Amino acid sequence: MSNENRYLTLLSDEDVKNVHQAALQVLEEVGLWLPNTEALEILEQGGANVDHEKQVAKYPAAMVEKAIASFPNRFTWHARNPENSIEIGEGNTYFSMPDSALNIIDRNGNRRPGVIKDGEDICRLCDALPNMAVASTGINPPDMPGGLLEAWHTRTMFSCSSKAVFGVSREVDMVLEMAQIVADTCDHLPKGVLPLVAIMNPFSPLHNEEDQLSGMIKYARKGVPVSISPEVQAGATGPATIAGSLAQQTAEFLGHAVLVQCVNPGLGVIYGTVSSAFDMKTLILPYGSPEADILAVGTVQMARYYGVPARNTGGSSDSNRLDMQAGAEAMMSSLIAILAGASFVLHGAGELENTMAVSYEKILVDDDIINMARRFARGMTVDTDNLAVDVIKEVGCGPHGQFLQHPHTFKHFRTEQFMPDFFVRDAYSKWEDKGNKGVEERAADRVAHLLETHEPVPLPEDAQKAIDEIYLAAQKKATE
Numbered sequence: 377m378s379n380e381n382r383y384l385t386l387l388s389d390e391d392v393k394n395v396h397q398a399a400l401q402v403l404e405e406v407g408l409w410l411p412n413t414e415a416l417e418i419l420e421q422g423g424a425n426v427d428h429e430k431q432v433a434k435y436p437a438a439m440v441e442k443a444i445a446s447f448p449n450r451f452t453w454h455a456r457n458p459e460n461s462i463e464i465g466e467g468n469t470y471f472s473m474p475d476s477a478l479n480i481i482d483r484n485g486n487r488r489p490g491v492i493k494d495g496e497d498i499c500r501l502c503d504a505l506p507n508m509a510v511a512s513t514g515i516n517p518p519d520m521p522g523g524l525l526e527a528w529h530t531r532t533m534f535s536c537s538s539k540a541v542f543g544v545s546r547e548v549d550m551v552l553e554m555a556q557i558v559a560d561t562c563d564h565l566p567k568g569v570l571p572l573v574a575i576m577n578p579f580s581p582l583h584n585e586e587d588q589l590s591g592m593i594k595y596a597r598k599g600v601p602v603s604i605s606p607e608v609q610a611g612a613t614g615p616a617t618i619a620g621s622l623a624q625q626t627a628e629f630l631g632h633a634v635l636v637q638c639v640n641p642g643l644g645v646i647y648g649t650v651s652s653a654f655d656m657k658t659l660i661l662p663y664g665s666p667e668a669d670i671l672a673v674g675t676v677q678m679a680r681y682y683g684v685p686a687r688n689t690g691g692s693s694d695s696n697r698l699d700m701q702a703g704a705e706a707m708m709s710s711l712i713a714i715l716a717g718a719s720f721v722l723h724g725a726g727e728l729e730n731t732m733a734v735s736y737e738k739i740l741v742d743d744d745i746i747n748m749a750r751r752f753a754r755g756m757t758v759d760t761d762n763l764a765v766d767v768i769k770e771v772g773c774g775p776h777g778q779f780l781q782h783p784h785t786f787k788h789f790r791t792e793q794f795m796p797d798f799f800v801r802d803a804y805s806k807w808e809d810k811g812n813k814g815v816e817e818r819a820a821d822r823v824a825h826l827l828e829t830h831e832p833v834p835l836p837e838d839a840q841k842a843i844d845e846i847y848l849a850a851q852k853k854a855t856e
Contacts, residue, residue: 383680384715386673391619392681395674398623399630400437407434408582408631412589415635422638433631440630443637449683451601451644453510454571457538457833458564462509464573464601464646464685469714471691471724471746472510473502475529475542475575478518479733481698483820487733490515492528494734497827498726499536501739504830507725507746511537514726514734523547527850530554531843538833543574543600548591550846552598557842558835574602575722577650578628580613592632596639603687603720604632605648609661610671612654618667622674625651633684646720647679648687660730663692663723664705669712676716685719688712691742692727698738698816702728706742711749740819744798751794762788797822 420426423439450465495513511533526547574595606625608614614621653667679686690709695701725742
């Protein structure tokens, strides 16, 4: 593979068109169940055939095609620190951490429920690691009630990182209020633009819930781009065939993206996926499965057909510990996301237990895996300098020739070679001299160092105080 934009594909051009036509047929003949009066009225005004009694909207193909024509192919995901803003669209793959695990595997190897301090530390690690472009708390503390949970997520992301932030799908008024407070401190933001992208997952098969639909409409009205990621369970909430599940999730994405365009034509959308094949033996939805990776590639191809950025779920593992399975599954999904050309990867580092746990050590190991995957995806440059025929001629043939001291080597080796942070390349004796630490131990040391030394760029004092007050109000309401 060269370093040109040649993407990994599994579907032919004809396959992509057939999936699109199947999705249009599903939308026109089956539709979406949307139990939200406002959403149904907006869609009806936009041309949908709405049965208000059944709360079902059916989408004529022409209506869907019109919305597709208004999708922008890229947009800026603004961060409060302009150096951390990212361009979402083809060309780069940006990673983030998990967003809703319940458990933590801490630096002592203990598995326990996640607490507020864990979320703050994970967010700070995200801020410290160059591969992590979007802030995340990693966890949902299991004893935190709704309302307070959304306030905590948003406050923590804005306070503990200066990177891009995502908006949760509930308590949207509060999220928007916090984002506006931050925006008011950012001179680099265009007028009316918030440092936020909304994350929204439809339900399968072919429906959503009232609160999430209301939140999506509010985000769209405020000009916040929306990432729409169906979670089809092939064989359970979608067809057992991978192509059928891809067609269904494409219909689910398009149905919601059309709603966004009806509210705010030209607003950025991301076509994402959290889909996989339902495991009939264990009754779970495995994220480390090859079917999840096939659907990830298919999603990116469909997103490219529609001219929108794509989101994958990568780096996740169904293993219950940081072991060979965890490494294999994380490498597979991370490499595939980069090769396929996904723009955004959520759950991109640290996740174990089928999304139920975050490992501090795995965050650092996955960061190295991403670096390795990026190096492979970059491929090689074939030109006169890189072919190095003149250098080979200078060194000549025979056992006494060597390239170690040649200026060409000094010019290129740092950029040509992947140099791992945690993966061992030492001889056994040297590894023993260094304390014979495994990858988990070395990662734990690095985690401790980063948490001791890294401090995110703080919010201005007045903004931090205002966000804290919103959080405290949510806390008071939750305890009443």
